[in-house]
Amino acid sequence: MRLRVALFSSAVTAALALTGCDSASKDADAAPKITLEHAQGSTQVPLHPQKVVILNPATLDNADALHISVAGVPQTDSHLPPFLAKYSGSSYLNAGTLFEPNYEALSNAKPDLIIAGGRAHDAYDKLSAIAPTIALDVDPQHFTQSLTQRTEQLASLFGKEEEAKALLSNFDAQIAALKAKSANAGSAMVLMISGGKMSAYSPGSRFGFVFDELGFTPASSFPQTGKHGNVVSSEFILNANPDWLFVMDRDNAIGRPEGQSAQQVLDNPLIEKTNAWKNQHVVYLDSASLYIAGGIQSYSRMMDKISAALDSAGQ
Incomplete structure (x- = not known):
């Protein structure tokens, strides 16, 4: 009798777990999204993504300034400047090289968002097959205007609008003074x-x-x-x-x-x-x-x- 009760209890627990997984999956699908215009097209991306891989060091620079949590970056043959050196550590996913992402590692990691562009420009289609992918490249011919737009777009995805406002205000003040x-x-x-x-x-x-x-x-x-x-x-x-x-x-x-x-x-x-x-x-x-x-x-x-x-x- 005890065995039958134990088996019944286990079955109920498993069913509840599966129901929970289904609910989590539905919640993820129902998460708020926005359509973002970027350097390589228009992509529907989730707001407040939890697992983010950034392949473009320029965007990583901006994300770090906004204190955005990052899960992975290119580490193979990458020489980040000292103020970004922490991203070379083992606590971050090695997403490959600046030019050639590690598609298998990215696929296994199941990121919510990939921010590519830059040297990974040609990898966009393959990356988009893994997760929503955007490119926040800055136009050098309209540098400050473009940098402002990209920083604000990045901030809007993570609820960092106030941080972006202060950051950009200080940047503009630096330009004016110099x-x-x-x-x-x-x-x-x-x-x-x-x-x-x-x-x-x-x-x-x-x-x-x-x-x-x-x-x-x-x-x-x-x-x-x-x-x-x-x-x-x-x-x-x-x-x-x-x-x-x-x-x-x-x-x-x-x-x-x-x-x-x-x-x-x-x-x-x-x-x-x-x-x-x-x-x-x-x-x-x-x-x-x-x-x-x-x-x-x-x-x-x-x-x-x-x-x-x-x-x-x-x-």
Whole structure:
């Protein structure tokens, strides 16, 4: 008799458990959703998603600034800047590389939302088959306006509207303060150095923020904005003769120590004749922050560094 009672009790418990699972599944399906317009289309996504994987470090930068909980990020061959280094830890799902997501790991993890874009742009269709996927890429030609929109969209998904408002207000104030200082600072050139070669960026390009938003006068013009910049030589830089050089070291950013550093490449007789070099107006930016990440915290830190350099120069 006791055996029959035990079996009956177990059956009831199992039935209740299954009913609970069905209810949870229905609750998940009934969770509020919104249709979000993003860089790769229009997607219906859940509000307040619990398990979120972010593949684009720029969006991770913004999410971290808003204190949004993240479940997974690319970790294989990824070199996040120090302020995002915690996401390299074992408590976060390794979602693959910046260019090639680990689809099997993502499928097994069953995320509520994947935020892709950036270097994972081409993976969008495969990712969308796993979970709702969006791309919150920022348009470099309308940087501040686009960054504001993407930050507000991200905040709206997680109920972080007030945090976003304060964050963006501080960011705008930084831009205004630095723009006032740059008005009389003279001309500038933004350089990326990689493998001993130099590329310069123009207004409207990936790193055109210095000109478009901060108001520095370009020391030279280029017919193409170019995602990877425009290849330049020391002779070209001398002829342009910028008053300021803002420099990023790509090899350092991606963890490739071999070869010459940016400082070594620029330390030559031609560059030493420029106004920027003679006046010690060569500013080495946080390359990992800007090149790998490039979200609101990265640009805020960049502005802090440029502002300090202008203050030291008496601007």
